[in-house]
Amino acid sequence: MSQASIFLILLLGLGLLSKNQSVVVAVAVLLLIRWTTLSPYIFPWLKSHGLNVGIIIITIAVLIPIATGEVELRQLSDTLQSPQGWIVIISGLLVAMLGGAGVDLLKNDPQLTGGLVIGTILGVIFLKGIPVGPLIGAGIAVIFMRIYAMFSG
Template sequence: MQPYLFLLMLLMIGFIAKNQSLLIAVAVLLLMKLIGLDDKLFAAVQSKGINWGVTIITIAVLVPIATGEIGFKDLSDSLKSPFAWIALISGVLVALLGKSGLILLAEDPHITTALVFGTIAAVALFNGVAVGPLIGAGIAYTAMRVFEQFQ
């Protein structure tokens, strides 16, 4: 009963915050539970969902290349800007943080609860985007390793 109450609470938060992503995610999970798909499907989504999400995001980011909207000339022109170099370095750092996040989520699953709660709060209250757990885990992993060096 507790999972249903928790999900219904999140559904209400998503509704109040007018956050479509949270509403859809919670509705899908509730539907999966109600029709009994939660046993096998939840395990698959939990273990592979982040990779599926990253793949979908990667596809979305690559669409302008596939449509010809962005080409080699655009790439070479953009690298003349200092802001493009900042974006390039940021992309590298985020990818490395994401990699560290995967390590942390695999090694310390109890941390997931705090990360998920933080992500839900950011999505529901601040109109954030639910990429937080992976990047948050990467930031946490990096901070934890730095903290360990000073212990």
């Protein structure tokens, strides 16, 4: 059995242990693809386009309340008039910035992905957290790496 399969099986076990459905489904799909003759065709496409497709799906899910009429323009106006609304807007800006930095980190250093997933799973198991996604986690890692570089170099 290849190291890639062993690593994925380890991640599958951690996903099951932490009851992290996203990790379990993702790893199971990757193992199924890996163990078929389709992997030389599917993996390159997923590597090139998977992140964009995933972001599109997440964006669609986030915009559903607007599409269904649950959130209206009047509510946006109300949001702009409260301190809590501005805090949420600024938080959204920061999360988008962190996600962008995370995309760059994962593209440039894909070997960090395993550690990021393991850290997320450990946070779910031991800190009762929820898996918010690897892009934000990677973006936070970028900030910590820059701080570390400032003080170590």
